[in-house]
Amino acid sequence: MATGTHDLGTITTDVPARLDRLPFSRFHRMVIVGLGTVWVLDGLEVTIVGSVGARLTEAGSGISITASQIGLAASIYIVGSCLGALFFGQLTDRYGRKKLFMLTLGIYVVATVLTAFATAPWFFYLCRFFTGAGIGGEYAAINSAIDELIPARLRGRVDLLVNGSYWLGSAAGSGASLLLLDENLLGAGIGWRLAFGIGAVLGLLILVVRRHVPESPRWMFIHGQADEANRTVGEVEQEVERETGQTLEPVDQQLRITQRHVVPFREIAKVAFTKYPKRAVLGLALFVGQAFLYNGFTFNLGTLMTTYFGVATSTAPVFLVVYAAGNFLGPVLLGPLFDTVGRKPMISISYLGSAAMAVVIALVFTGLNAWTFIGLLGITFFLASAGASAAYLTVSEIFPMETRALAIAFFYAIGTGLGGIVGPVLFGSLVESGDSSQLITGFYIAAAVMAVGGLAELAFGVKSENASLEDIADPLSAAD
Known part of the structure; x- marks a missing residue:
């Protein structure tokens, strides 16, 4: 006790x-x-x-x-x-x-x-x-x-x-x-x-x-x-x-x-970037990738549908509902696999798989209609959504308990500040151009950014499924 x-x-x-x-x-x-x-x-x-x-x-x-x-x-x-x-x-x-x-x-x-x-x-x-x-x-x-x-x-x-x-x-x-x-x-x-x-x-x-x-x-x-x-x-x-x-069985694991x-901010920063530098790189790669992809598409999807596929403004929300459904089903259906198959393989598959789908869309974009496009995009974000949700899970798990909330905040802020601002501006300008070749370039850029996150997971991912948070990262307050 x-x-x-x-x-x-x-x-x-x-x-x-x-x-x-x-x-x-x-x-x-x-x-x-x-x-x-x-x-x-x-x-x-x-x-x-x-x-x-x-x-x-x-x-x-x-x-x-x-x-x-x-x-x-x-x-x-x-x-x-x-x-x-x-x-x-x-x-x-x-x-x-x-x-x-x-x-x-x-x-x-x-x-x-x-x-x-x-x-x-x-x-x-x-x-x-x-x-x-x-x-x-x-x-x-x-x-x-x-x-x-x-x-x-x-x-x-x-x-x-x-x-x-x-x-x-x-x-x-x-x-x-x-x-x-x-x-x-x-x-x-x-x-x-x-x-x-x-x-x-x-x-x-x-x-x-x-x-x-x-x-x-x-x-x-x-x-x-x-x-x-x-x-x-x-x-x-x-x-x-x-x-x-x-009746619950007693436990024999103690800490x-x-x-x-109070844990000083300087100690939190020191732990993240000196004790766990690879984990810090991983967190940045996962958050920047998902923020760039998501904010770039989500903020511009309505105008993309009207500009390139002639969808009426009044009916554009119908396509946004289909897009949202794919994003929700990804974490729901794939979520259990993150606990059974494991974090590292599933996060890698989510990021690299969505990157591959972005490349497929770029290759066939000029031959698509509104529904085939939103269908392929739904598959892309079915994978990407599971990966993006796992980014929050990752930084919450892999840093010590005393730094958990600030670690989430830090990587969210950096990822959103970089990818979340650059993504909408870039895709907004590409959509506004009305030039399919320019928009296709945007798909390739999005694929590359997500692929970096997937590769970072392969290189630095942590096996944290079914493990106590205190075993994944020792609390800073853990007594010797």
Whole structure:
């Protein structure tokens, strides 16, 4: 059993082993719903803004804003998400998972509600920045909490399912936009405002469920709260035994920890780049690759369909729903293989396979119609989505517990800052050119960037399936 108080000292704890041996239960389902569904919000948010952007520029929308200002708002959202991830990631490692995943969701809800009342570009920008900051903070707080609460043998499939749920929100956003933009149902100045209200309502519902998700016991025993960690795990064990009618077997794996309240940022940076330099390179390669591919295509897919395949603006969301469905099915169907076949082969297959598909699309692009194109693109992102979700899983697993949230935040911010900004700008200009040969070049570039991520996984990937987080990377606080 874990022993100790808020006074810091060296303790022996069996909390990680007790968490990892739990059978899947109602508790774990609550964790997935309370924490994981925020990705649905992110997908809804990004897709709806892309869908209603054209409506905002029209007369009668209630806000005087141009197409270029809509693009600027998208960039501001990304900047907000990167800065929010870094800022709240540090706070998550310092003050705990629960405090921050409540705070960041609250920021998202408030900022989204305020967006619905925007009447001027500057206010719209401000709301988009704080909406992004809330979502960015969620990435760090949520992934770290989920990975620390889900048993090791299920961690891969659950993490991929959670991250892949982004595309449920994306599909819902595309479908909702068909109704919200119908002026026969709603006025030009009403539909887009209601779109932001949908995200806020869902956020409030998630906040209610999230109140019942406990603080991570792994975080607690390191930060001088060993008794609380022991009590939390004991309550979960009692709940599981009542649900299953089985008595849990005792564990014999223990960990010695020298507790501390704060881990200095310089120590975190030193660990990532001196103790684990290969893992740092791996994290960067995976995140830059997926951010470039995803942001490049997702932000420009609607205009690509209208420019090259003559799809009407009003029916473009139908193709976006098909695209989103492929992205969601990848993590759901392939996720279990990341726990059985293993991380290294599956991540490599996901990245290199999607790169190969991008090359195939480039080779046959001029002979495709709208449906054959979206079909091939669906296969590409069926693979890419599993790989992209695994990027978050990877950086959450392969660095010490004290740095977990900030590691996620750092690689997310760098990857999104590089790939997430360059990708949309490059593909936007290639799509706008109307020249098929230029767009085909973009497919080759995307394939190359994803291939680098796949090769990095082959070279530096870590065998972390079914392993305790503390075995994959020793906690910085582990006593000699």
